[in-house]
Structure formats: structure tokens, C-alpha cells
Amino acid sequence: EADIYQTPRYxxxxxxxxxxxxxxxxxxxxxxxxxQQDPGMELHLIHYSYGVNSTxxxxxxxxxxxxxxxxxxxxxxxxxxxPSHTSQYLCASRDVSGYxxxxxxxxxxx
Amino acid sequence: xxxxKQNSPSLSVQEGRISILNCDYTNSMFxxxxxxxxxxxxxxxxxxxxxxxxxxxxDGRFTVFLNKSAKHLSLHIVPSQPGDSAVYFCxxxxxxxDMxxxxxxxxxxxx
Numbered sequence: 228e229a230d231i232y233q234t235p236r237y238x239x240x241x242x243x244x245x246x247x248x249x250x251x252x253x254x255x256x257x258x259x260x261x262x263q264q265d266p267g268m269e270l271h272l273i274h275y276s277y278g279v280n281s282t283x284x285x286x287x288x289x290x291x292x293x294x295x296x297x298x299x300x301x302x303x304x305x306x307x308x309x310p311s312h313t314s315q316y317l318c319a320s321r322d323v324s325g326y327x328x329x330x331x332x333x334x335x336x337x
Numbered sequence: 338x339x340x341x342k343q344n345s346p347s348l349s350v351q352e353g354r355i356s357i358l359n360c361d362y363t364n365s366m367f368x369x370x371x372x373x374x375x376x377x378x379x380x381x382x383x384x385x386x387x388x389x390x391x392x393x394x395x396d397g398r399f400t401v402f403l404n405k406s407a408k409h410l411s412l413h414i415v416p417s418q419p420g421d422s423a424v425y426f427c428x429x430x431x432x433x434x435d436m437x438x439x440x441x442x443x444x445x446x447x448x
Contacts, residue, residue: 231380233380236378258435260435262438268440269339269341269426269438269439269440269441270381270426270438272435275435317380317381318380319380321436324386325371325383325386325436326371326373326381326383326428326436327383328373328380328381328382329380330378330379330380331378331379331380333378
């Protein structure tokens with residue numbers, strides 16, 4: 228039973244489209260993260276939040292934006308998708324014992 | 338600056354044998370280390386962790402060893418099973434700060 232949910236699981240969209248990747252967790256965790264992962268590459272942190280109305284950019288520069296209006300919800304938005312955005316996007320939340328990841332969204336921009 | 342390194346992108350072992358996955362880190366402030374397992378099209382799931390006050394932690398078939406002087410940790414899986422085939426990520430954090438992940442090692446266990 229997943230405590231962190233990502234939708235959609237798979238998405239194929241055209242260049243220039245605006246998309247929002249959804250992430251919700253039911254554990255009440257304050258800290259949430261978005262990672263981007265290409266095959267064979269490490270997980271790159273692109274955004275994180277330590278609580279409501281708190282968002283920061285991560286290690287990897289990203290053209291996406293995030294918002295944190297509610298504790299349980301941490302959506303990621305691409306205003307104008309490009310083929311270079313094709314990747315897997317993983318959302319996570321954490322407590323003192325570690326991270327819980329969602330199932331990921333595999334995005335393909337054509 | 339990659340602070341957590343998994344230098345072997347892939348590993349193949351026979352069922353029943355031992356799998357050893359390695360991880361090196363550069364930040365001497367790291368004090369908590371975890372291994373995550375990831376199947377295709379799924380998010381990583383927690384496997385096992387170790388604190389820097391220990392040098393070994395065991396959970397069933399999985400054992401993690403930490404060598405602080407070498408800044409090296411390893412995950413041993415014995416005996417390996419085909420269901421263990423997945424990508425394994427090493428992660429580390431310093432004083433409960435955000436974690437840094439390695440690039441992962443793809444383990445294939447052959448029947």
C-alpha cells in the first residue's frame with residue numbers, strides 16, 4: 228500500500244505543452260523532494276520543500292517549477308515541455324528514518 | 338560534484354551465489370547510509386541502512402558493511418535470488434540533512 232502517489236505513471240506529450248506532474252503523500256511528512264533520473268544515471272535532486280510555502284531548487288538546474296500549498300501535495304510543472312525533458316521523475320518524502328518514494332512518472336516529450 | 342559513487346553500473350551473478358555491490362563516498366560528514374532497490378517503472382524502496390557508529394548491519398539475506406576510514410560501504414546479498422534483480426542505489430546523508438544518491442548498480446541474478 229503506497230503512502231506516496233504520483234500521477235500519471237506514463238506521459239507522452241508534444242513539445243511546447245504545459246504539464247503538471249502530481250505528487251501526494253499521506254504520511255504528514257514536511258520534507259518532500261523531486262528527483263530526475265535518466266537510465267544509468269544517478270538521481271538528481273531538482274526541487275525540494277521543507278514545508279508549506281517553502282520550495283528550493285536542487286543540485287540539478289531544471290526548467291520546472293514546484294509549489295507547496297498543502298503539506299500533502301507537491302506538484303511539479305513544466306511550462307513548455309521540450310524533448311530534453313524526457314526522463315523519469317521521482318517524488319519522495321522523508322522522515323528521520325529515510326525516504327519514501329513514489330512510483331515515478333516517465334515523461335516522453337516528442 | 339558527485340559525493341556518492343557507485344562505480345559498477347552493472348553486476349551479474351548466478352543464483353545462490355553472493356552479490357556484492359559497492360559504494361564510495363567523499364564527504365566525511367556523512368553519518369547515515371542507506372541502500373534502495375528499484376524495479377523498472379517503480380520508485381526506489383528502502384532496503385537496509387547503517388549508521389556511522391556501526392560497521393555492519395544485517396537483515397536476513399542482506400548485510401551492509403561500512404568502512405569509514407576508506408569511505409566505503411558494500412551491500413552483500415547471500416544467497417542471491419532471481420527476484421533480487423533490480424537497480425540498487427546507495428545513499429548517504431550528514432546529520433539528518435538531505436541525502437545524496439549514487440548512480441545505481443544494475444544487478445542481474447541468473448537462474
